[in-house]
Amino acid sequence: MTAEPRVTPDRPGTSARDTAADASAEAAIVSEVSIASASASETRHQAQPRSANGRFSRAAQQPPSEVDHGLPADRFLDREISWLQFNERVLQLAADEHVPLLERARFLAIFAQNLDEFFMVRVAGLKRRIATGIAVRSASGLEPREVLEQISHVAHELMTMHARVYAEQVRPALEDQGVTIVRWDELSDDEHARLASVFTDRLFPVLTPLAVDPAHPFPYISGLSLNLAVILVNPKTGKEHFARVKVPPMLPRLVRVEPGPDESPLADMYDTRFVPLEDVIAAHLDHLFPGMDVVEQFTFRVTRNEDLEVEEDDAENLLTALERELTRRRFGPPVRLEVEEEMDDHVLDLIVRELGVAGSEVYRLPAPLDLRALNVIADLERSELHYEPFVARTNPDLAPTESAKARDIFASIRKQDVLLQHPYDSFSTSVQAFLEQAASDPHVLAIKQTLYRTSGDSPIIDALIDAAEAGKQVLAVVEIKARFDEENNISWARKLEHSGVHVVYGIVGLKTHAKLCLVIRQEAEGLRRYCHVGTGNYNPKTARLYEDLGLLTDDQQVGEDLGRLFNQLSGIAPRSRFKRLLVAPRSVRAGLIAHIQQEIEQERATPGSGLILWKVNSIVDEQTIDALYRASRAGVRVVLWVRGICSLRPGVPGLSETIEVHSVLGRFLEHSRVFYFGGGGDPVVYIGSADMMHRNLDRRVEALIRLTDERHLEDLRSLLERGASERYARWVLSGDGRWTRHHLGPDGTPLDDLQTAMVEMHAKRRRKARRR
Template sequence: MSSVKKYINRDLSWLEFNKRVLEEAEDAGTPLLERLQFLSIVQSNLDEFMSVRVAGLQAQIRAGYSKTDFTGYTPNGLIKRLMKRTARMVREQYRTYRELLRLLSKEGVTLTTFADLSEEQKTTMTDYFKRIIYPVLTPMAVDQSRPFPLVHSKELYLSVVLKKEEEISHDEVQTFCAIVQVPSILARTVVVPGRKNSRKFVYLLLEDLIKEHIGLLFSGYRTEAVHAFRVTRNSDLTPNEENVEDLLQEIEKELRRRQRGLPARLEVEKGIHPDALELLQDELDLEDDAFAEIEGPLDLGFLSKFVGGLPNYDHLRYPKYEPVYPKEFDETEDMLSVLRERDVLVYHPYESFEVVNDFMTEAAADPNVLAIKMTLYRVSVNSALLQALVNAAESGKQVTVVVEIKARFDEARNIAWARRLEKAGCHVVYGLVGLKTHAKITLVVRKEADTLRRYVHVGTGNYNENTARLYTDAGLFTSDPAIGADATALFNEMTGYSTPHLWSSFAVAPIGLKPKLFDLVDREIGHAAAGRPARIVAKMNSLSNQEIIDKLYEASQAGVKIDLIVRGVCCLRPGVLGLSENIRVISIVDRYLEHARILAVGGEGEEEVYISSADWMTRNLSRRVELMCPVYDAGLRQMLMNILRMNLHDNVKARELRPTGSYERVINGETPLRSQFEAADIPLWKSIASVME
């Protein structure tokens, strides 16, 4: 088979994922405010896609790179297809936006224009503009003496076309251009006082209020046109790690350069003045396919805060769900005593992330704990975990923290936390040269009688209490000696000069994880060849590594039954006769972001089960420190299998990947099963019995 037919392109597959997110915004069965929230997610996804993936392709084209990737696309051919599909998606996004605003208006919430306000409301809004907005604005003229200013990435601006008042009567009138940044420090939506006896909530977009009063910034000129525009720049950092003395300082320099990255996309408001458009295109030097004319307000990312701030509209949201505290720890003040007796599995967001905070807080306060070691990739702003680390260090414990300061778009926050941890006395390591540290692991070393015991937490998601309420992730607490020994060796490799360890439990990227996966698949191929049951079930965010895909194709051809639950990118093409007819791929997009990485290998009831930080992408397997950990306890393995079974039987929010590369909703005539809602019934998936029995 040709490579174009054998594999699905990664970036085209990503657009299919964002299309599934958009479908949630279009779904009438989704609560109205959640539909608007999904529209916001579509926007933020597109912004990152443009600033990283599309910007990368543009860089390849500028460098003259024209080789095809393993899916059969050249950079030039791929980018044209991507931009065409993106334009179609954006049109659908704004069509949905207009429809949702109509529905929202029926619920008593209106996003209006200045012209539709009453005279009293206009007076109030004008006063608000003069008091609050006007002092913050800075008009920036563009002419021979004042060059085009730096336009920051993903910020909203207004292009202003002007004419001198004394020249208006002349036949040939010179136009002048200026730009004004819409201040992001102010709320994008402005509350408009309601009309008398009205119970409706009325809002006005900040840029519309500025447009209406733009003339106050340019006395002596008449405003010909005012339109919004927005630039997305290349935001992928490429720090020189090999020849730099202080990586932290180098990352800070790169963060400043990010705002000056080459433009990747220009969005303009529909109907923009030709003079303003010509100026922008000349200054930004973008190809025609990197230009988008938008019929509606630019950057629908504002919808997230807008929806979150609406009062008394819980009936238009998902029902509130409060995570429960894991029952294994619910009646004890000594979590470590529980772990001396048994391993514990937790599944967020259904079970509270507070259990991880409590684990760290207890360890920090325990006088018999000698050392705490932890990896941090993305951390919340007010993290209880980090406060526990600070307390532990200040009490004299040995605290080691591997902070990944190259975590994309969280670099500045991680740098700030790294400095605070260092100030408290923690030993902070910024990862390994050329690698990102993406593993999620905590090690606690405690003196007990005449020996030391190691307690370990291994997770599939970040140590972030905010995202732990929005993402599905699994976490394992254990005091298993083999896992504890491997955890110690892993931290020694990350912080010192230890040679690669002979792991007894873990599989660790970039050296050992891919070979371990290959060994597991080969074992199942052997089982199939011998006529024994052979099965692989894997759940992850993305699958794009060609070698792994080829190995799964080999397994399918050998008769291994393979079920893949891949939320986002999937370059494997399932259901192709003679290649992948034994592979099924589904994606679940629902209330929570499916984020857990779980692998089960073996026949029914005999599965080996692993949790991992790694997706099956080249970057995870070759350019990151990643961790895959076995689950030894038979009951916990069954719990994870129950979660996988619920996903595989989802026929409400699951979509199946077809051989064409498109996705179709799973409709099988069976009783509706929505896996995320089923998982909220914790006794169900924590039961030792199969959830499908």
């Protein structure tokens, strides 16, 4: 197939059905929803690979066949190009004049950070597989080198577009608002003098110039560091020399140009000027190379393979092995070289030769490089240039009935299941309060918790430590291999261990990605289990920025399910059964496909009654996509809300005519996963941690929980229908792989923003609850 097209702009109680679905799911899942090792009696094709300790096994990974049930071989979009299209949607928000200005600067920074991680992980991994000879043709039908070529082509276009949006749109708009990023030659002599003292006092002591000559080999260039390539000439000999100066990463990338003594300090509020740190260094290179003539200097930046490889089966201590691997991460092979577009060819040739990068891996861009620096601009306190202020409020189901009473989370949960939607519902007054109350309650005997990512000053960690120090049994399943959070998680794992928390690191060969908390409390009638199952991390900071769902419940079945699952994570429980959970790697894929099949049968029995509504971050898994194609062929209406990668082709005649794919991006990162099966008015709905990707379904412990409260089922159907409504701004995917933005009405006015509507809806719900 040819390169996938990129984004295009806008144009002016248990029912009989439950029992049947459960029976179908059980037939599709080996040993119901057990995630234990396969028995020795299984055939070669049925057997699952065993883990070293026999506690878990991965589900067998079956590559997609070229033709499945008559489906065309070219039915999958390429996942890497689809990810780049997602990042282009981020870039479109940066270019949108209807988005507040400082938020546009933030989107430019997010685009840059996203692309860094894409190269460090996806591109690096693909190159590694090609080099070792284990890369195979992708599901989209492309050979590995074809994928790499397409990535290079699209990435070059996107990075050029990114630089252009900054230079031609965002930077001039910022200047109009008194926020200016100036270059050195745009500053006055007085400003030069003031910045000279900044160089002398704060920069010069930490800079290390590295020359290249027979006695000094070309220095190692660490990943994502910004560097100056300096050309020097010895005035006595006329000989040319090359040197490298690293821009210190621990200092602010943008230096604020403070007002002079004759200027009013108040003028600084709405006349804010910054100069790139590398400009200040470049202007004072003569201090670093006294006696040499500085002929020219250019900035450059290297991206390296920073994905981790830890052979867990061979590691006696996973924590120690991971710590060793982290020290090696910055020495990975280069996968991208960004250089200032004015760089001389002979300087570029030297860097390319020394780093060993290919010509296609070189990206010439206008300075300044590394626009992650725009986060400094986006953090400015200019409320008129940000989104409208938003403060999360307590979910009405958790609010005390009398204002004078202290909030009792346990009492609220005993009254009814509570469905949370962050950031609209406050994380601190729900999940955080739940754990803090559990830690301080003398009747709580034990707390069991999974931790994938958490914040640096986490009240969740503090609550677990408080509980352990109060004598409660506390188990923390810490995923120390959470990508790019490994060092943070190692630190917290050590702290938890030293406080008496039982810390385990999940299962060999599997990441523990499930979002689970179980609290066991002694009550008058006996032990009661209080549970939280969510779609997002236990991180108070990201809970203010990510849209996620969570369920608080004391349902006995859920409590038993979580108890069994935690026993598998920390001990040996080879044949656990679950009643309201689907658990990867054994049963999430099979369970969801079984429910898809139920919708197919529903549609055949009653045409027009089949309905599937999903909300996910990504959908790549070929078996799941093929099941959705079969549903569409049967006439089932399928609506997918996909934030990021989508390998499914919607709206293709004879294949996916009844499938729609939409994407919503905005001030909050849409992160929740919802799986809604309509069933002719008798819905089955799951929420949980799993996306439809191989890593989630085959190489992670994930959990989906089935919701039963009719209020919650209706709320989620309403949410999913809103995501596809023509009333709200969104992107729509077509069968040829193009994403089209729909954000303007017929008269050219902006369409409503879904997230703004959700803020208003939750505020209205709270007001209504107070009146009751």
